[in-house]
Amino acid sequence: MESNTKTARWAGFIYLIVVITGFFSLMYVPTKLIEWKNPEQTFNMISASKSLFSLSIASSILCYIAFTLLPLVLYKLLKNVNGTYAKVMVIMALISVPISFINLQSKLSVLTIIEGADYLKIYKAEELQAQVMMLLKNYNNGILIVQIFWGLWLYPFGYLVYKSGFLPKILGIFLMLGCFGYILNVFGRITIPEFSSYPIAGYITLPASIGEIGICLWLLIAGVKNKSVNHNHQN
Numbered sequence: 001m002e003s004n005t006k007t008a009r010w011a012g013f014i015y016l017i018v019v020i021t022g023f024f025s026l027m028y029v030p031t032k033l034i035e036w037k038n039p040e041q042t043f044n045m046i047s048a049s050k051s052l053f054s055l056s057i058a059s060s061i062l063c064y065i066a067f068t069l070l071p072l073v074l075y076k077l078l079k080n081v082n083g084t085y086a087k088v089m090v091i092m093a094l095i096s097v098p099i100s101f102i103n104l105q106s107k108l109s110v111l112t113i114i115e116g117a118d119y120l121k122i123y124k125a126e127e128l129q130a131q132v133m134m135l136l137k138n139y140n141n142g143i144l145i146v147q148i149f150w151g152l153w154l155y156p157f158g159y160l161v162y163k164s165g166f167l168p169k170i171l172g173i174f175l176m177l178g179c180f181g182y183i184l185n186v187f188g189r190i191t192i193p194e195f196s197s198y199p200i201a202g203y204i205t206l207p208a209s210i211g212e213i214g215i216c217l218w219l220l221i222a223g224v225k226n227k228s229v230n231h232n233h234q235n
Contacts, residue, residue, distance in 0.1 A: 004077065004166075005223035011073045012220030014066050019216055021063035026143070029056035034136060039129035046132070047114050057107050064100045067093065071153065077224075078160040089156035096149035103142030106135045144186055151182025154208060161215060166224040171214045178208025 033049055035041045046053050071093035079086040110132050113120060120128065154175045162172025185204045188195040195201055 007073060007077045008219045008223040011070065011077055012216055012218070012223075014070045014073060015212070015216035016220060017066040018063055018070060019213060021059045021066065025056040025059040025063065029053065029059075036133075039126075039133045042136070043114070043125075043129040043132050046110065050111070050114060053107075053114070054111065057104060057111070060100070060104055060107075064097055067100075068097050071157075074157065074160075078157075078164060081160045081164045085156040085159050089153055089160065092149055092153035092156065096146050096153070099142070099146045099149070103139060103146065106139035106142065110135045110139075144189055147182050147186050151179045151186070151208070153179075154182070154211065155179035158211065167215070168218060171211055171218060174207045174211030174214065176211075178205070178211045181205045181207050 029052060033042065033045045033053060035045070071090040075086050075090050078089075113128055113132055113135075123131075158172045158175025158177075158179065160172070161167045161175060162169050164172075181204045185201070188198075188201065188204070192198075
């Protein structure tokens, strides 16, 4: 079980990288640089903080590399709970990675426009600003697509946590609920106009956040110490 705790800690550490880099690139930077109703202001803010915008792209790359490793380490930890669910967990998580990487092209294209190469001089300022907004919107649409898999992998993961006997059942429940939250969020935003203005839109992915941050910290701090492995930790 000693190696199990080590695996758990590794998983927690990689998860922490995913959480921090994901928060930075998806939440922090957009609130600093993007004003959706004001293309000119957005263009100017990104131009003035090009390094912060570039850093958000680098942060995303780091996030997706870590997210490639995470399900593989979790598989090692959880495969004995239920091999089928563990495989489904890995597949659902890994499908999201190439989509995420390809989606970053939109942000790189924003940088191309902001850097203002000579061949862009034929465009008026308003046209460039509109292009930047469209690329940012494209990027968000890509994130919406990838959220399907960010949701789907949480169900088998949550099930494995719930059934494991060495991880808190409550976190497994939050992860499974998180799956449905993500899926409902995606379909809501695609099919219901103004979905993001509804109060529920702000809370629908909350179970996923609680489950993911909770399991990340649990793995990192507690590893897999509990009743089923306690006899190995008497010292």
